Amino acid sequence: MHRCMLSLARQSSRWSRSHSTLAENASGDPRWFGWQVVVGIEAHAQIKSRKKLFSDSWTNDPPQPPSTRVSAFDASFPGTLPRLNSTCVALGVRTALALNSNVQRRSTFDRKHYFYKDLPAGYQITQHYAPISLGGYLMLANCMRKVGIKQIQLEQDTGKSTFDVHLGKSSIDLNRAGTALLEIVSDPDMSSPEEAGEYVRTLQAVLRSVAASDGNMEQGSLRCDVNVSINKKGEPAGTRCEIKNLNSVKNMQVAIASEVFRHIEILTSGQEVKQETRGFDEEKAETFSLRSKEDAPDYRYMPDPNIPPLLLTESYIDKIRSSMPELPDATRERLLAQGLSAQDTGVLMTADAGREVGMDGTFGQGGVVAYFDAVSEGRDPKIVVNWIVQVLFGQLAARSQTFTENQIMAAQLGSLIDMVQSGVITGSSGKLILRLMLDNPSSKTPEELAKEHSLIALDKGDSSMEAWCREVIGSNPEVADAIRAGNVNVVNKLVGRVMKKSRGTADALSVRKLLLEIIAAKGA
Numbered sequence: 111m112h113r114c115m116l117s118l119a120r121q122s123s124r125w126s127r128s129h130s131t132l133a134e135n136a137s138g139d140p141r142w143f144g145w146q147v148v149v150g151i152e153a154h155a156q157i158k159s160r161k162k163l164f165s166d167s168w169t170n171d172p173p174q175p176p177s178t179r180v181s182a183f184d185a186s187f188p189g190t191l192p193r194l195n196s197t198c199v200a201l202g203v204r205t206a207l208a209l210n211s212n213v214q215r216r217s218t219f220d221r222k223h224y225f226y227k228d229l230p231a232g233y234q235i236t237q238h239y240a241p242i243s244l245g246g247y248l249m250l251a252n253c254m255r256k257v258g259i260k261q262i263q264l265e266q267d268t269g270k271s272t273f274d275v276h277l278g279k280s281s282i283d284l285n286r287a288g289t290a291l292l293e294i295v296s297d298p299d300m301s302s303p304e305e306a307g308e309y310v311r312t313l314q315a316v317l318r319s320v321a322a323s324d325g326n327m328e329q330g331s332l333r334c335d336v337n338v339s340i341n342k343k344g345e346p347a348g349t350r351c352e353i354k355n356l357n358s359v360k361n362m363q364v365a366i367a368s369e370v371f372r373h374i375e376i377l378t379s380g381q382e383v384k385q386e387t388r389g390f391d392e393e394k395a396e397t398f399s400l401r402s403k404e405d406a407p408d409y410r411y412m413p414d415p416n417i418p419p420l421l422l423t424e425s426y427i428d429k430i431r432s433s434m435p436e437l438p439d440a441t442r443e444r445l446l447a448q449g450l451s452a453q454d455t456g457v458l459m460t461a462d463a464g465r466e467v468g469m470d471g472t473f474g475q476g477g478v479v480a481y482f483d484a485v486s487e488g489r490d491p492k493i494v495v496n497w498i499v500q501v502l503f504g505q506l507a508a509r510s511q512t513f514t515e516n517q518i519m520a521a522q523l524g525s526l527i528d529m530v531q532s533g534v535i536t537g538s539s540g541k542l543i544l545r546l547m548l549d550n551p552s553s554k555t556p557e558e559l560a561k562e563h564s565l566i567a568l569d570k571g572d573s574s575m576e577a578w579c580r581e582v583i584g585s586n587p588e589v590a591d592a593i594r595a596g597n598v599n600v601v602n603k604l605v606g607r608v609m610k611k612s613r614g615t616a617d618a619l620s621v622r623k624l625l626l627e628i629i630a631a632k633g634a
């Protein structure tokens with residue numbers, strides 16, 4: 111990545127040097143003075159369903175040995191027929207509604223033909239002529255932009271082929287073949303790499319909130335093709351190039367910027383941009399040609415004769431509409447209204463790993479926001495978010511675990527927080543109990559653990575607390591003298607020693623107070 115950024119910086123400075131005259135009448139982005147950038151994104155989201163789009167085969171989650179999750183239909187055996195998975199349709203409709211798109215009462219499936227080793231049928235089933243949903247938009251909060259959605263279509267994923275250079279052999283894995291995808295096609299409404307990045311992140315959050323997809327670019331459950339063109343202000347849109355196979359938001363942004371610089375160089379040297387499909391070389395931070403428009407395959411789209419039109423009733427769509435979960439914009443507003451900082455809200459929402467979907471498309475538990483909601487029920491949200499973000503996330507990170515591995519139940523964390531708030535245990539004992547719960551997950555209550563480990567906070571009047579204070583004063587007479595002479599701050603040295611003796615069960619403020627009382631009484 112470092113190299114990518116360097117290379118971009120190089121290109122950027124080269125450009126601004128050679129075109130400094132344009133800078134004076136600059137319009138828009140200083141990185142490409144005088145030019146307008148247009149970006150449209152085709153996102154392919156893998157639908158989080160346990161079965162494939164047209165077969166009864168399980169999907170490959172968690173990943174299984176190659177070609178063990180494949181039915182005769184996915185392997186394209188003669189005589190097999192597709193049967194549409196209703197969960198995938200429900201999740202498609204849910205996504206469409208979340209993107210303010212118009213769900214079509216009638217949609218159809220088509221065959222898109224091309225020959226590739228990971229596509230046994232020689233065609234992919236998609237919705238070319240009549241997609242499940244048309245129109246819509248996504249609001250980007252930071253850059254204040256409304257990005258239009260052109261359409262959303264249901265389609266099949268392909269298998270995977272890998273090439274072993276040492277053996278000189280290609281291998282095909284059909285586990286992914288036939289898995290359901292949603293292709294979400296945006297309008298060309300974005301005008302910078304950053305806006306494209308925000309679009310993808312916002313889309314990820316929406317997909318996760320409706321539990322339609324994990325939307326993870328690195329793991330391939332969200333794959334984006336970006337279309338980029340440039341033009342001068344007031345002139346018609348330029349010729350677009352489509353960049354495929356981008357595996358992170360960061361790479362996507364670098365690819366767009368490098369593509370913009372490439373178009374500028376072509377246009378300023380008097381040539382024309384050719385419409386192309388391009389790949390992205392991460393090492394060089396550059397795009398490269400895959401095929402030109404002339405070489406584009408003729409997909410010979412035709413209606414799939416084996417799949418009848420998908421007819422959705424208004425009441426079916428309404429039922430899904432009325433069971434829609436809270437969408438990210440609404441969640442953010444709700445958390446902010448509860449007094450959480452923008453930063454904590456962002457952390458909770460970013461960590462919200464998505465929810466499990468049942469076979470019927472119903473939601474289970476699992477997301478960070480749902481966890482926060484459960485713990486903060488009847489408690490101060492700001493205190494709860496602090497425990498989750500600072501303490502729990504910190505401890506999980508120290509164990510290289512993610513939130514999905516968190517074994518502390520919301521009820522356990524809730525009573526732990528109550529115990530600290532009411533002074534039954536000290537804050538440091540609370541953190542210790544949380545660590546114990548992570549190390550040895552069990553259904554034990556924090557109270558039981560506190561008793562088991564003798565962590566119940568000591569009263570100021572507790573005899574052992576007074577004994578420890580006297581002991582510490584006795585062995586540090588010079589500190590006691592300094593305090594009597596007016597240097598009260600050094601009492602903290604003694605507080606630390608008493609806390610150590612109490613193994614954190616004493617409350618620091620009470621210890622401080624008691625120490626000062628004893629020292630003053632002695633001095634009198």
Ligand SMILES: Nc1ncnc2c1ncn2[C@@H]1O[C@H](COP(=O)(O)OP(=O)(O)OP(=O)(O)O)[C@@H](O)[C@H]1O
Nearest residue numbers: 148149150151152295296297298337338339347350
């Ligand atoms: N001038 C342009 N500059 C940048 N992007 C554009 C421009 N015109 C259209 N686009 C974007 O290009 C994408 C076109 O996607 P679409 O699925 O409609 O067609 P396709 O790329 O030709 O087909 P395929 O699905 O086979 O890749 C859309 O996201 C659209 O917003």
Ligand SMILES: [Mg+2]
Nearest residue numbers: 152293295335
């Ligand atoms: Mg497309």
Ligand SMILES: [Mg+2]
Nearest residue numbers: 152335337352
């Ligand atoms: Mg395309």
